[in-house]
Amino acid sequence: MRVAIFGAGATGCYLGGRLSNAGINVTLICREKVKKAIEANNGIGLSDYLGSRFRVMPNKLVVAVEELKAAEAIFDVVFVMLKCQQVNGIAQDLLNISDEHTDIVFMQNGIGSFDDIRSSMPARKLYQGVTSFNVLAMDNCVYHQGTEGGIVCQSFRHSDILQKALNQQHEFFECVEDIRCVIYSKLLLNLNNALNAIANLPLKEELEHIKYRKVLAGAMKEWLAVVKHEQIALTQFTQVKPHWIPKLLTLPNWLFTRIAKQMLTIDPKARSSMWQDIHDGKATEVDYLNGAVVKLAKNYGIKTPINSAIVQMIKQLEQGEVVDFDLVNFNN
Ligand SMILES: NC(=O)C1=CN([C@@H]2O[C@H](COP(=O)(O)OP(=O)(O)OC[C@H]3O[C@@H](n4cnc5c(N)ncnc54)[C@H](OP(=O)(O)O)[C@@H]3O)[C@@H](O)[C@H]2O)C=CC1
Numbered sequence: 001m002r003v004a005i006f007g008a009g010a011t012g013c014y015l016g017g018r019l020s021n022a023g024i025n026v027t028l029i030c031r032e033k034v035k036k037a038i039e040a041n042n043g044i045g046l047s048d049y050l051g052s053r054f055r056v057m058p059n060k061l062v063v064a065v066e067e068l069k070a071a072e073a074i075f076d077v078v079f080v081m082l083k084c085q086q087v088n089g090i091a092q093d094l095l096n097i098s099d100e101h102t103d104i105v106f107m108q109n110g111i112g113s114f115d116d117i118r119s120s121m122p123a124r125k126l127y128q129g130v131t132s133f134n135v136l137a138m139d140n141c142v143y144h145q146g147t148e149g150g151i152v153c154q155s156f157r158h159s160d161i162l163q164k165a166l167n168q169q170h171e172f173f174e175c176v177e178d179i180r181c182v183i184y185s186k187l188l189l190n191l192n193n194a195l196n197a198i199a200n201l202p203l204k205e206e207l208e209h210i211k212y213r214k215v216l217a218g219a220m221k222e223w224l225a226v227v228k229h230e231q232i233a234l235t236q237f238t239q240v241k242p243h244w245i246p247k248l249l250t251l252p253n254w255l256f257t258r259i260a261k262q263m264l265t266i267d268p269k270a271r272s273s274m275w276q277d278i279h280d281g282k283a284t285e286v287d288y289l290n291g292a293v294v295k296l297a298k299n300y301g302i303k304t305p306i307n308s309a310i311v312q313m314i315k316q317l318e319q320g321e322v323v324d325f326d327l328v329n330f331n332n
Pocket residue numbers: 006007008009010011012029030031034063081082083084086090107108109131132133134135136272273285
């Protein structure tokens with residue numbers, strides 16, 4: 001079985017490395033700088049919060065699908081590991097490396113990017129999945145899983161084989177029938193991505209400040225109001241039930257740090273992928289995260305002043321403007 005990772009950055013290199021290490025034939029479709037870094041370091045280094053460390057070289061690295069010979073151009077499974085805003089631009093490339101039997105799995109956070117591309121590929125088998133952990137790109141091409149969690153996907157034709165290969169040491173690759181519950185629940189957690197970028201702090205340190213936690217709790221409540229209207233039963237990713245998370249976040253520091261131990265079991269250096277985008281001067285996924293809350297809430301007449309203010313702040317940061325969190329009015 002041949003697997004392609006389309007867009008090998010943080011999560012793509014991590015998943016590609018795990019698959020290669022499990023004996024799966026993996027091709028990475030990545031940027032030139034990623035390819036050069038992997039070659040220069042004799043492979044992708046993987047480490048995780050459980051102490052596992054290894055280095056592995058995928059079967060093939062290409063920077064454009066045109067580099068693939070006819071005999072190797074069609075894959076059994078393609079994992080699309082791009083940022084949301086990049087997905088729509090690769091429809092033709094995906095058509096070129098797949099046929100009607102290929103399982104194409106979109107692994108983006110948030111809501112909207114899958115709908116953007118679905119209509120361009122009506123004759124393909126498309127699925128969605130979620131990366132429920134944080135990946136930190138470190139020196140020497142090492143990708144570090146900084147929090148617990150795994151990959152959760154809709155079941156697809158080859159998912160059993162991947163599950164067997166990847167779950168030998170511990171449960172890492174899980175398949176579910178209803179992915180919407182998973183995606184909606186992951187969005188609840190990802191509402192912090194923007195605040196983490198605004199706070200400009202590691203995730204752990206940011207969550208130790210009640211001023212960020214209170215705004216996050218408010219943003220989450222807006223999303224939970226939408227979820228209630230849509231009657232979605234959210235998947236539980238943390239030890240706390242999704243609906244209790246806002247309550248937990250607003251506890252005073254001394255109590256929060258005791259009760260939310262698991263939530264704070266994060267690599268001290270880990271930051272959100274949106275922080276990374278702002279840091280690199282790139283466009284962010286905010287329209288698919290906090291922006292998606294604002295958009296869906298309109299269908300039900302739900303007001304979203306907090307998520308709207310967060311979107312506004314991120315747009316300012318994208319333009320290189322300075323944002324002062326303490327001066328923002330979240331009640332407008
Ligand atoms: N990072 C994390 O810890 C987590 C991320 N996620 C989610 O997973 C998704 C992927 O995130 P992440 O891995 O961080 O993203 P990255 O930006 O690290 O990885 C995407 C990679 O694909 C490259 N790329 C873009 N277009 C192409 C193309 N046409 N051909 C080849 N390469 C291309 C990008 O290059 P360039 O940057 O030059 O465009 C980048 O190297 C997002 O939706 C994110 O929210 C989910 C959980 C955790």
